[in-house]
Amino acid sequence: MKIAVCVKQVPEGAARRLDPATKRLDRSGEGALNPFDAHAVEEALQIRDAAGEGEVVVLSMGPQKALDSLRKALAMGADRAVLVSDDALAGSDLVATSGVLAKALEREQADLVLLGQQGSDSDGAVLGASLADRLRLPMFSQAAELTVEGGSIRGKRQTEFGYDVIEAPLPAIVAVSDAINEPRYPSLKGIMGAKKKPQETLSLADLEVESGAAGEEGSKTEVSTLGDPPPRGDSRKIEDDGSAAQQIVDFLAEKRLL
Amino acid sequence: MATLVFLEHHDDELQKGSLGVLSKAASLGDDVTGVVLGSGVAPLASGAGKFGASRVLVVDDPALEAPLPQPRVDALAQIVRDRGFDTVLFAGSVLAADTAAGLAARLDAGLNWDLTDLAREDGRLVGKRPALEDSVYADVGWRGEPRLALFRSGAFDPSETGGEAEVEEVSVSFEDFSQAAKMLEQAHEERSGPSIEDAEVIVAGGRGLGGPENFKLCEELAEALGGAVAATRAVVDAGWYPYAAQVGQTGRSVSPKLYVACGISGAIQHKVGMQSSNVVVAINKDPNAPIFEFSDLGVVGDLHEIVPKLTELVLARKGS
Ligand SMILES: Cc1cc2nc3c(=O)[nH]c(=O)nc-3n(C[C@H](O)[C@H](O)[C@H](O)COP(=O)(O)OP(=O)(O)OC[C@H]3O[C@@H](n4cnc5c(N)ncnc54)[C@H](O)[C@@H]3O)c2cc1C
């Protein structure tokens, strides 16, 4: 069984900002594997290992240094990494990103494509459904449990009304909930081994995608202005030095909540 | 402008969020059409007139019985193409997000998500989109048509301004791949257990608790404060706490006087369920946790240390 996992590198901590000039997410600072995607990688590893055979390919579209995040997935145990990277990709929105990643996935012909529930930088939770439409594959999202059996995949998904159980024949696309598993930490051996695993970087030309179909040019949405959030009332932040509990009590008393 | 609004329904009722989006669209002065997709749903359609739809299209087909996105993409794509809608609006939900995203790919159309408002400025449609845990407010737009928009859940309240809607049945065809996923068991309300909606104080726990057994820390604090216990989706999905206690987009919306968040990161989907709380206190060991962006008192520290002490102090104060 071949499983492809779509993973994304996201800006971390204080490096998270929108660039006022391009109005795009600033991807120049510290980056990390999107935490939601570690769950998708873990699930793929568990499915592969339960089957006792198969391959887990991790796939990302992003700047060259997104390789770091792919390597983390390799260190966790994935077998191979593919990065789609090209200057012409900057500023890609959902339409452009799904077009490019669909091409990369077509080359792989995986039995199962897994995604994380959402990008921590975009909060979209939308890419899986777009990919499914482009690849003409069945999909479902928000899977909190998955079982693969007899050529199909079954999952439990939470919606506004409670839990559904959905089944789809393979090949299929599934976005997983962040509660589906506890992602493993890469071992030292895993980290060392990751360097030797196959890692491929593809350009748009390699995928036969015209540069006009990607990046800002291939995008159908735009950001026109950036503003500050509305001012908030007085809010306080303290660091616990042993007295936090007392400070909370004082605060509640002041607000007449005790 | 010809605007189409996706009207989601559940248990024979049009959803409040969809009707809110419909009212919003009508308030912009456009000609607004609603669309209801399902099986046996024709009777629901006329109800949308009150909220501003001049016409409601209905696709009544067994292929649309289960609330799955892909057959809905087929139906909407045909309707949008055949009738030339230039704008399609969705109220945020699991079903709507997957449907809108599939439609974006099918029509190569721009989708802006998580919008909290929509306006017309100098003749252009502008979406309001808080980003990066709402630390930045962006104005977003579309290049080309149709424009697709997905609103944050609860963005608008429905308002009854309209009259009668003309109802028209439409038939569509479906792709094989769109019908391949099957619903084996459809959600029924799992609303058993005590109600958190009426509680004046809520102590909510997230994955930072570390395990289901640690929910007792929240329970003890809640009891001391005379409140109820709530949870995030992450811990409900993991089976640590019942769904009835979940706060957020796919759970309940609460507005207590006090909301104490323990080990909760503060994802947008959680925030939408608790942002109307009067006072929010958050305990999280990560100083960069988004929850601090909307807490009145943010405490950076280990909840395992702080919460038991807090419970003790509250009890001591009450006892005295
Ligand atoms: C369509 C959709 C719908 C959703 N609906 C909902 C919904 O209704 N409700 C909901 O809650 N979520 C919902 N989510 C999920 C949401 O995006 C987040 O995944 C979820 O809220 C995270 O839960 P959490 O805060 O418990 O876990 P995490 O994000 O893992 O956060 C745990 C936090 O605990 C902190 N922590 C760890 N250890 C300690 C310690 N010892 N002391 C103090 N702090 C500690 C960490 O720093 C971290 O910030 C939805 C997502 C999608 C895509």
Ligand SMILES: Nc1ncnc2c1ncn2[C@@H]1O[C@H](COP(=O)(O)O)[C@@H](O)[C@H]1O
């Ligand atoms: N540039 C990308 N490269 C690879 N996978 C991605 C990329 N962007 C998003 N994804 C995947 O799509 C999921 C949902 O992302 P989003 O729809 O942007 O919230 C993520 O959790 C990833 O699994």
